[in-house]
Amino acid sequence: MIDAARLAILTESAKYDVSCSSSGSSRANRKGGLGNASVGGICHSFTPDGRCISLLKILMSNDCLYDCEYCPNRVSADVKRATVTPDEVCELVINFYKRNYIEGLFLSSAVFDSPNRTMELLCETVIKLRKVYNFHGYIHLKGIPYADDVIIMRAAKFVDRMSFNVELPSEKSLRLLAPQKTKESLLNPMKKLRLAQICESENHVRKGRIIPAGQTTQMIIGASPESDGEILRLTEALYRKMGLKRVYYSSYIPVVKSARLPSCGAGLLREHRLYQADWLIRFYGFDVDEICGAGENLSPEYDxxxxxxxxxxxxxxxxxxxxxxxxxxxxxxxxxxxxxxxxxxxxxxxxxxxxxxxxxxxxxxxxxxxxxxxxxxxxxxxxxxxxxxxxxxxxxxxxxxxxxxxxxxxxxxxxxxx
Ligand code: SF4
Structure with a gap:
């Protein structure tokens, strides 16, 4: 049974990931099972700053091997560490679900032990939830870069949505602020999942589809110097090439002191303008070139x-x-x-x-x-x-x-x- 202290550490550590919207999955409960995932997604509620809170949002571990400069869980940070087992996560989900606290799960993890071992444990958790605990509610799983494709593809069969964070808007910033990650390590799993989705739809597979609610990603805005124009061009390419459902923008919050990072956050207005531009690209027929030049920023004054x-x-x-x-x-x-x-x-x-x-x-x-x-x-x-x-x-x-x-x-x- 997971204790309150570890639960507090692991839910607190997960709060900076904003890519937890649940819409897009449709699966009814079965006799004897628990939970539904409906077309509109599970019910959302929002904290005053707009974060979605209706999923249990937890890390399996915050004990990371990597040293991403902006992250409070990086290996060099002096923070309390905690790790839970797949069974502990499953029990927590079922208990919370039965008490009506949550309607689904957003499960992520720092990279502990190795990328493969971490991904294996995440995969084991979602398989147990579905097969042993008979849980039919919504599950969003965060993938681990560098993990073996076989484990990623296996996990994808049991969850509604998967996401790999692109983290930063350029390779240069990735090298500077997250040196253990590469563009390929983040984009390759997205490409493989996309390919699997295309094969399924071409073969008209309806039952047991992988990630029926698709893929999403998140990038941090304002920790690195890229303009809104560069960010939107990357966004547009991700929608086009990877078929992503959503790109989430997370305004940089200076929770970590570092000479390589700005001392103040990007502000929620910038994040809000990027979301508006994102909607124009997806639903209003705008080209990114019409909205913002490559080196330009969006106007704070006008949407x-x-x-x-x-x-x-x-x-x-x-x-x-x-x-x-x-x-x-x-x-x-x-x-x-x-x-x-x-x-x-x-x-x-x-x-x-x-x-x-x-x-x-x-x-x-x-x-x-x-x-x-x-x-x-x-x-x-x-x-x-x-x-x-x-x-x-x-x-x-x-x-x-x-x-x-x-x-x-x-x-x-x-x-x-x-
Ligand atoms: S991989 Fe990087 S961003 Fe993810 S938990 Fe570890 S240090 Fe943080």
């Missing part, structure tokens, strides 16, 4: 969609009743859901501003970029539009930490609608 629209005022206003979907998606204040609602509704009637308000379109932003039945209520001058949107931008800077606010800024942070 990336507003920033793009302000640079391209010559393309606006567009008529809501006739504009193609691709253009509606580019209007500030019209989110992806809003654009699809407009496309449906306008088949039946010509839309006015009052109709848009009922579709949750943010009229005070959108009005500068659209006409409805030929009517335009925005500002004619580019300067006035900039000033109006800058007020929203400043509110966003002030409010973006509050995930519980009912304001449109906070809702946008939760839903990705921009």
């Amino acid at each position: 990336p969609k507003c920033a793009w629209a302000l640079k391209n005022m010559h393309l606006f206003p567009v008529e809501v009743n006739t504009a193609p979907l691709e253009m509606l998606l580019r209007v500030p204040g019209i989110g992806a859901k809003g654009a699809y609602r407009i496309m449906q509704a306008r088949k039946f009637t010509a839309l006015g501003f009052d109709n848009l308000a009922k579709m949750h379109i943010i009229i005070k932003r959108a009005k500068h970029f659209i006409t409805c039945k030929g009517k335009f209520y925005g500002s004619e001058s580019g300067q006035a539009v900039r000033a109006a949107l800058a007020i929203d931008g400043r509110r966003e800077i002030d409010e973006q930490l509050s995930m519980f606010s009912s304001s449109e800024v906070a809702l946008s942070a939760l839903t990705g609608e921009i």
Whole structure:
């Protein structure tokens, strides 16, 4: 039985990993089993700083062989160490699940003993949970770089999601701050998992699929000097080549003192802007080049969609009743859901501003970029539009930490609608 002291160490050590969203897996409980993983993922709840907390998030060990400069668990750090066994993790998961504390597991580990041994123990844990403890809830497993492909592929058959962290946005930074890891050691397992997924889908395998909720990754922002443009280019390549479900950005927090690291964190606003840009790439049809130049950073003042629209005022206003979907998606204040609602509704009637308000379109932003039945209520001058949107931008800077606010800024942070 795991004791409270080790549990405290291992859950505390896991808290810096943010890649624990659970959406995308669908598996019903079986008779005599425990738990479900539903299409929408297990229920999420969020701490005030936006972290997901409904999974048991734990390390198997924080006793690491490696010495990543930014990590509180690195071998040279003077911290309390703890390790648990596969059975201890399984018992904890089942106990917590039965008490309704958690709905799934996010299991990771520092590299103790060797990469293969660590991955074997992680693999043993998830197999036991599924086969011995009959647990059908959601499991997200963090993979260990340099572990043998056979162990990784075996583990992948028993979990919903796997992730290998790319850690830092460039090879150069990896060499400097995480010298025992290489780009290949992080990307190769992702590639193999991707290949296995493609083979499955080509062979129409439905039952017993590997990682049905796909792969994710995480990178630390602000510990190294890469610009937002470089980070977004890497993100775009990871979505395209590895078929990732999500890239998570973790704003660097200076928990470790080091001459190689900045003395202050990157701030949550930068993280928030990167997530907004990420949504534009995935759901709004934007190319990374349109959002941010290679060596540039995103504007703190305007969200990336507003920033793009302000640079391209010559393309606006567009008529809501006739504009193609691709253009509606580019209007500030019209989110992806809003654009699809407009496309449906306008088949039946010509839309006015009052109709848009009922579709949750943010009229005070959108009005500068659209006409409805030929009517335009925005500002004619580019300067006035900039000033109006800058007020929203400043509110966003002030409010973006509050995930519980009912304001449109906070809702946008939760839903990705921009
Ligand atoms: S491998 Fe690096 S980042 Fe992971 S626990 Fe060890 S020192 Fe920390």
